[in-house]
Amino acid sequence: MAARDPHRYINELDEAALQRLVVRLESRAMDAVFAALLDKYVARLKLRSSARLLEVGCGTGANLRKLARCGDFKGESVGVDQCQTIIDAAWSFAQTEGVGDRIMFQVGDAHHLDFPSGTFDAVIAHTLISHAADPALVIKEMARVVRPGGMVVVFDGDYSSLTFGYPDHDFGSRMDAALANATFNNPRIMRDLPRLLSDYGLELVAAWGDALTEIGNGSYFKSFAETYVPYVIKASLLPQSEVENWMNDQQKAMEDGKFFACCNYYTYMVRRQ
């Protein structure tokens, strides 16, 4: 079976698999190192307190809830995701955290957004573009629904840089590639953004990279491996017994304080002209 990105094809997943993605998205948002990457671009966005913000591919809404809870942003935000179960979870988390009246969640497709042109002051895609069926069309839509002078932020991993330490370097590098291919429709898309963004009237304001690295112990990459290794097995990308050995070795390395994993993440902040 060919690899099928679980976020791109989220509507094909059963309830148990969906709940595992909910757990992954929530745990990742609480991971201090990963959360800091959102904080970094939000600080530079300088959203006016009354701004209108859209997140495409909002998942369980962890980013919008965080923005509603902290800082000076008191404006309206809207989260769009293609999956009804994920949107239901987003509503439920927002109600529980007391921010349900500040955020609106709706089911929709990032390739065909159901908003008039120029509706928002800022539009963000936080780890969506690596999963999109057609990244260029998503960027075109983000550029359309932001107002002239408004900001678009695209944040995602460069999953060809994703790597875990493993004593058998040859298998380790095949496993790195299998994980990237099983999990992401577009593992190298962040390298194409300078060209793609300029095609849609978006002017680059700032861009930077961060290496998310865990050495000794792992939390972000522990949950990453636990969530996505089953998709490597499901797609038969590598022999199951060897993948299981790899996973056991990662768990042992964490217990022994000998773990290593790293992936580069990039942020592009662009302005609609």
Ligand SMILES: C[S@@+](CC[C@H](N)C(=O)[O-])C[C@H]1O[C@@H](n2cnc3c(N)ncnc32)[C@H](O)[C@@H]1O
């Ligand atoms: C990795 S999750 C990121 C969720 C959220 N942005 C976060 O950072 O927690 C990717 C999300 O994008 C959604 N998604 C993928 N393709 C989409 C599309 N074409 N339209 C809307 N949502 C999409 C998936 O359903 C999934 O919830």
